[in-house]
Amino acid sequence: MRRRRLYSEAVRIRQDADTTAAQPRGERTSSGSAANDAAAEVAGGLAHDGAVHDEDVNNSAVDAEALGNDAADNDAVHSDALGDDAVDDNTAGGGEICVIMPTYNERENIGPTLAALFEWNPQVHVLVVDDASPDGTGEAAEAIAAGEPRLHVLHREGKNGLGPAYLAGFNWALKRGYATLCSMDMDGSHRAQDLHAMLRVMADNPHVALVIGSRRVPGGRTEGWSRHRNWISSAGSWYARTMLGLGVRDMTSGMRAYRARILRASDLRSVEANGYVFQIDMTRRVAAAGGSIVEVPIVFPERVRGRSKMGIGIVVEAMRRVTGWGLRRLFGRS
Ligand SMILES: Nc1nc2c(ncn2[C@@H]2O[C@H](COP(=O)(O)OP(=O)(O)O)[C@@H](O)[C@H]2O)c(=O)[nH]1
Numbered sequence: 001m002r003r004r005r006l007y008s009e010a011v012r013i014r015q016d017a018d019t020t021a022a023q024p025r026g027e028r029t030s031s032g033s034a035a036n037d038a039a040a041e042v043a044g045g046l047a048h049d050g051a052v053h054d055e056d057v058n059n060s061a062v063d064a065e066a067l068g069n070d071a072a073d074n075d076a077v078h079s080d081a082l083g084d085d086a087v088d089d090n091t092a093g094g095g096e097i098c099v100i101m102p103t104y105n106e107r108e109n110i111g112p113t114l115a116a117l118f119e120w121n122p123q124v125h126v127l128v129v130d131d132a133s134p135d136g137t138g139e140a141a142e143a144i145a146a147g148e149p150r151l152h153v154l155h156r157e158g159k160n161g162l163g164p165a166y167l168a169g170f171n172w173a174l175k176r177g178y179a180t181l182c183s184m185d186m187d188g189s190h191r192a193q194d195l196h197a198m199l200r201v202m203a204d205n206p207h208v209a210l211v212i213g214s215r216r217v218p219g220g221r222t223e224g225w226s227r228h229r230n231w232i233s234s235a236g237s238w239y240a241r242t243m244l245g246l247g248v249r250d251m252t253s254g255m256r257a258y259r260a261r262i263l264r265a266s267d268l269r270s271v272e273a274n275g276y277v278f279q280i281d282m283t284r285r286v287a288a289a290g291g292s293i294v295e296v297p298i299v300f301p302e303r304v305r306g307r308s309k310m311g312i313g314i315v316v317e318a319m320r321r322v323t324g325w326g327l328r329r330l331f332g333r334s
């Protein structure tokens with residue numbers, strides 16, 4: 001496989017100020033929507049390179065077997081490697097889009113977050129990946145799933161971190177043939193209307209392999225963060241982007257939409273799964289597999305209920321790993 005290093009593009013898309021005010025269902029069908037405007041700008045931004053990226057993505061898909069990443073075909077190996085345990089199999093997928101939402105102690109958030117998600121995005125399926133939350137989030141998810149066929153629940157044995165939860169979710173959804181796999185937090189920081197805009201960009205730009213919901217492009221922002229926290233997050237993304245030679249501005253964003261084909265073409269079994277480094281590692285793998293990456297602005301409000309599970313140690317670990325990858329890129333074989 002040609003392992004060309006492609007620089008992903010940070011696409012600056014102005015988010016229509018009306019997005020938040022629009023009614024979900026009306027906005028979905030309106031041809032003059034913010035999502036359509038965004039999609040048009042993305043298409044323009046990638047017009048020159050699109051064909052090249054597309055070809056590379058196709059090559060990558062063909063080469064997936066050579067890379068040994070057979071997530072869709074070899075359940076036994078992959079289940080084991082990625083920890084696909086205790087799947088509720090009454091809920092076989094088969095839809096187009098699966099939104100993977102890891103949870104740990106999000107009982108208060110799960111109801112309102114899922115209601116908004118399905119309101120704005122009625123076409124999606126959701127997989128909740130719960131790490132045996134002591135507050136009963138897993139049971140709350142089951143109760144909702146009993147009356148909501150689009151909701152699936154994957155129970156894991158105990159708190160094992162965000163990265164492994166995502167990987168288990170990817171594995172689950174790849175095996176069920178979803179074409180697009182999204183990741184989203186359950187705490188309300190990732191907004192349903194922003195997912196809607198991201199999915200429009202995916203739908204309108206078939207050559208795009210990864211859409212990142214970005215706080216660091218015009219129109220994107222955080223709300224309720226201290227200046228200090230914003231600075232750390234921006235500086236971390238700047239450092240990662242510089243060290244890795246990627247044009248992505250929001251490297252650590254967990255709000256994403258991936259094509260299944262690019263996940264199959266990336267060796268997920270060796271992804272660094274610890275905390276924020278997971279998002280950075282996934283980004284560099286998509287770029288290395290030839291996938292075209294675009295950033296769509298999102299608004300990221302701080303959670304109002306529950307507590308964050310991330311700490312400063314996770315940031316430090318991410319920077320340590322980025323330094324290693326960057327030095328290897330600059331001075332050694334990448
Ligand atoms: N399954 C699982 N989910 C987790 C774990 N840690 C965090 N999450 C979930 O991941 C999402 C983001 O976590 P959060 O603590 O809000 O991170 P922050 O936004 O970076 O502060 C939320 O939906 C959490 O419930 C974990 O160890 N396992």
Ligand SMILES: [Mg+2]
Nearest residue numbers: 185187189303
């Ligand atoms: Mg959060």
